[in-house]
Amino acid sequence: MHGSVGKHRFHWLGHSVPPPISSQSATIKCETCRVRALSLCAAIMPAELAELDELSTEIMFDANSTLFDQDEPAEAAFNITTGAVRLSRISADGRRQIVGFALPGDFLGLSMADRTLFSAETIAPTRACRFPRKAFSALLDTKPHLLKRLHVMASHELALARDQVIILSRNTVEQRMAVFILTMRDRWQRVLGESVHVPLPMTRRDIGDFLGMTMETASRQMTKFAREALISIAPDGVTILNEMSLKQIALLRK
Amino acid sequence: MHGSVGKHRFHWLGHSVPPPISSQSATIKCETCRVRALSLCAAIMPAELAELDELSTEIMFDANSTLFDQDEPAEAAFNITTGAVRLSRISADGRRQIVGFALPGDFLGLSMADRTLFSAETIAPTRACRFPRKAFSALLDTKPHLLKRLHVMASHELALARDQVIILSRNTVEQRMAVFILTMRDRWQRVLGESVHVPLPMTRRDIGDFLGMTMETASRQMTKFAREALISIAPDGVTILNEMSLKQIALLRK
DNA sequence: CGTTGAGTTGACCATCGTCAACAGGAGTGG
């Protein structure tokens, strides 16, 4: 559906060094991994890092690449280190729902299921740590604390999914958009540090498909916030101008 | 908020024997548990059942009892054997979202988190198998295959929650209601066997809060389906008269 | 320099939430 367009507007997401030129992989030592503390790998004892190193390959993707497709046999799990990934499901009648966006530090493959439950496509040049499923599963068998950590993270995902249910079903589009901007800000902060600038590498259509509204409505809400001087819109995201008011709107009773 | 009303309209849910009279517990042997094959406990080897027996207590609740409240320390996990339970979250601004209904065979406490993520209240007289959290957690440490099974079930829950996101955000109220009726039918079938009758022990308000619509709209949709001869409405649920049309509606593009 | 896709804005109107009224059944207290 999407071609490999490869606009490199978002190469800087998640790190301050230039993006990789080739799509070939190059192993990075887990020891120096900049998202290790954020991620599943935090459960790994320093003494065990060598095992992880052996298991994993760092792999780089252009924007608009596919990590894996929905319902195909799950070959690997991924730990995103830089960039951003769109997670989507196509329902039986052909409509697309975006179930989330994976940012640096996020882990794809928590469920360890035989088949993938959604598609994962990059929306910016992305680096990821790739763990072959079989080997990773074997590692889990020898490391119960890793499995427990995996389970805790999956439970956290479940709580997030349920929050998403609440956001979608009980809030107006205005509230949903305010929640979205604030949530994305919080998530980027873990990677980029404190900032009023919120990268939004995804399209308006992606945002709409995530928030359960059309791209037109998503666009209208954005410009409405900008008119009200709550945010200012840049080509690569938004800048929060009035956080207090945004939070008010996010919590306001309909 | 709710008193212990105890209308026994739904005492028959999930089994064909009369409901318990007292609220006192009486141990049932896991070996003879009628939902064991459906549930987490299916991961337990027959030889290990004695350990489970020792751990668990069968406990009975009237309708409108509370198993646990949201955000309180998690004391126990529950395996529902008969009846039905409403799982709900109150959001920051005080509105209620029902995140699901637990039926016989469902397990509450998959996340093994320190605190509960939602409230659980019975909507019918209910029996459940209660596992103290600490002892259950200890058992998990000695039985990796049980932890794996727990993880698989939690992953399944996650997939369901994401389906719920899709249902709520992309479907009309008509579609949501059709999906709801068909889903509840499928879930009850695992317990009650093949039948066109679908027990709905929850109120219209519960259904609305689950499907992201008001109770008025839920009621209107029900009567609309009844007018169109797709279902017939009984005080304790609905009977499916035209399954094909319901399925059509559930899948129909908006 | 033409094509493509993202983003924006406007006009229109269907859907669904809100407010309101009412019926029926269950529990309660005189």
Next chain:
DNA sequence: CCACTCCTGTTGACGATGGTCAACTCAACG
């Protein structure tokens, strides 16, 4: 035993929210 209250469920009227269709701009790319 009956009146009263409370709760559930139902139905109607009305209007705002947000989807649909359409037109247009702009930037990127070949």
